[in-house]
Amino acid sequence: MSTPSTAPTLDEVAQTAGVSRSTASRAINGGLRVSPEAQAAVDAAVAQLGYTPNRAARSLVTRRTDSIALVVPEPDERILTDPFLAGAMRGVSAALAGTDLQLVLLFARPDEPVNRIVRYLRSGHVDGAIVASHHREDDLEEALLASRLPAVFVGRPFASTADLVYVDVDNVEGGRIATQRLVDAGRRRIATITGPQDMTAGVDRLTGWRQALRAAGLATDAVAAGDFAVAGGAAAMERLLAEHPDLDAVFAASDLMAEGALRVLTAHGRSVPGDVAVVGFDNLGVAASTSPALTTVQNPVVEMVKTATDLLLDLVAGHVVPVRPRIFAPRLIDGASV
C-alpha cells in the first residue's frame, strides 16, 4: 500500500493528522480559525509526509499562481549580457524577496508571433507581467492591454501610453545633461552614438543630445547609429572619426557603446579626454571599469524595476493604481573621460 512515487495529498495529511481536509487546508493556509491542537497535528503530518500543496489544484480554485513574469525581448547575446537586464532581474528579485512570489523569465522570441507569449501570459500561468526593454514592432503593448492581465512596462512604450502603467528614467533629460556637460567643458564639435531607434530609450537620449546642442547653438549632424552594445559602439565611433575627424566630444547612449568608442579612440591615437571627451549612459558597473573611468548618467534600473514590481503587486492585489508614468530623474556621474 506504500506508493512513495506519488506526492502526498491534502487528504493524506488530513488523515494522518486525524482532522478533516478542510481543517487541514485552513491550518496550512495561515491557520485562521483552527485550534492549536489541530494546527499542531497538521503541522506534524505535513512534516512527516513531506507534503507540498499542488499548485495547479490550488490555483485552479484561487485563480492565482503566485508567480509573475518578467518579459524580455529576445534571448540573444547582446540582450543577455547587457547590464540593464541584469539590473532588471535584480530589481524584480529584490521586490519579490519578502513575498513568496516566484519570478518567471519569459523570452519573447523575435521569430515567433508575439501572441505566443501573450497566450502563455493569458493561460493563467502568472498573475501579472513586467515587460522590459521592448521594441517598437513588438506590439506586446496592445496585446497585453487587450488581455487584461496586470502589467507594468519598464521603459516608455511606443503607443497607447495613456492606458499603460510604466516606469522609466527621463531619457531626454539624461541625454541633455550628458551633452550639456560636454558643452560646459568647452567642447564644440559634439557627436553622438545613438541607441536602437526602435526603442524609446534610444530615441529619447538622442532627442536630449539634440536639445542641448541646439540650446548651445552647436551643430547636430554628427550622428552614428549604435545598438547599445560594445561592438556597435566601436563601429559607430569608426564611422564618426571618418566622417567628422574634427570632433572633440562624443555622447554615447550607453556605457557599453562608450566602452567600444574608447577603444577605437585609443586605437586612433586620440587621447581621452585630452583630444576627445566621452560621456556614456547607464552607470551599471561598466563605467567604473573602463580606462579612463566614464563620466556617465545614472540609470536607476534596479530602483525603477523595484517600483514597477511594487506597482504590479498592487495591481495584482486588485488595488487601484493611477495610470500615470513613474519617471525617475537621471543624475550625472563624474568620471575621468571629460
Add this chain to the structure above:
Amino acid sequence: MSTPSTAPTLDEVAQTAGVSRSTASRAINGGLRVSPEAQAAVDAAVAQLGYTPNRAARSLVTRRTDSIALVVPEPDERILTDPFLAGAMRGVSAALAGTDLQLVLLFARPDEPVNRIVRYLRSGHVDGAIVASHHREDDLEEALLASRLPAVFVGRPFASTADLVYVDVDNVEGGRIATQRLVDAGRRRIATITGPQDMTAGVDRLTGWRQALRAAGLATDAVAAGDFAVAGGAAAMERLLAEHPDLDAVFAASDLMAEGALRVLTAHGRSVPGDVAVVGFDNLGVAASTSPALTTVQNPVVEMVKTATDLLLDLVAGHVVPVRPRIFAPRLIDGASV
C-alpha cells in the same frame, strides 16, 4: 449575460461549436479521432471566443506543466552579467524553440533556505529542472535527488555524482591545455588566477594548471584566488605582481578575470604578451574584444546546455537516460595574448 471579464472555458467553446466538451478537447489537443467538420467548428469557436486553455486545470489532470526551470544560484551582479549565464539561457532557449515548452528562470537566493526552491520545484510548477553553476554549500543536489523531479546539472556537482545526470566541459583538461600553451611558448614562471573554489569549475581548472606545470617541472606556487569576474581578476593580478614580480605568464580561469588582469598588467607597464603572456577561459564574447585579443579555451556552454535540455526532455518524457556524465572537450582558441 455577457461577462467578458471571465476567460472563456472549454465548455463555452464546445457549446459554440455545437459539439461535446470531449470532442472540443480532442480537437484542441492534436485533433486525433475528430471529424474534419467538428475540427473546423471547434477551430472557429476557439478563434471567435479567443479561447486559451487554463493551464492549471490542464496540468491538474495531465500532471504536466509544459515548462521547465533553469535554476541559477543568486541574482547578483556578478552572476547575472557573466556570459556563462547568458550562454546557458541561449542554450535552453534554443533547445526549447521547437517545442511549446516554456522556460522558467529561478533564482536560488543565497539568503533563503534552499528548500524554498525545492518546494517550488516539487509543488508541480515545472516538469523538470536544469541546474546551472551551483556552489558547494548549495546542497540542491541531494534535495533534488530526493524530490525525484527530473533534473540535469550543468557543471559537475560536488557530491552524489553517481546518481546525477550532468553535462560539463572537461575543465581539468581545459586548464591543462591552456597552461601547456604557455609552457610551449617558453614561459617558465606561470601564475594562475583561480575561479571560486566552491565551484567544481574553479577547482578543476586549477587542477589542470597544476598538472601541466608539474609535467613540465615548473613551480606551482603562484596562485591567486579570483571569483570569475573582472574586478576579482584585477585584484588577484595585483597580488600576483606583488608576490611574484618575476612572473612571465598567467592562466586566468575565466576571460573576465583575464580582462581584469590585462588592465592591471598594462597599468603596471607590463606588455602583453611581451613581458607577460595571458591565457583565459570561456571564449564567450569577451576574449575577442580585449586588447590584445585573448588566447583562451573554448567553453561550449550553449551546446552543453542544449544537450542538457535535450536530456531533460528525455527524462521528462519518461525515457531511460543512462546516468553518466556528458563531457565536452575544451579547445584552445588562439588570440594575441601569448
Add this chain to the structure above:
DNA sequence: TTGTAAGCGTTATCAA
C-alpha cells in the same frame, strides 16, 4: 467518431 462520466487536488461556502 462522438459523448457520458469520473476524476485530478485544492479552496470556499455553509450548516452544524
Add this chain to the structure above:
DNA sequence: TTGATAACGCTTACAA
C-alpha cells in the same frame, strides 16, 4: 472551530 459538499476547468477511459 469543524466537516460535508460543491465547485474550479480540464483530460480521458469507456461505452455507444
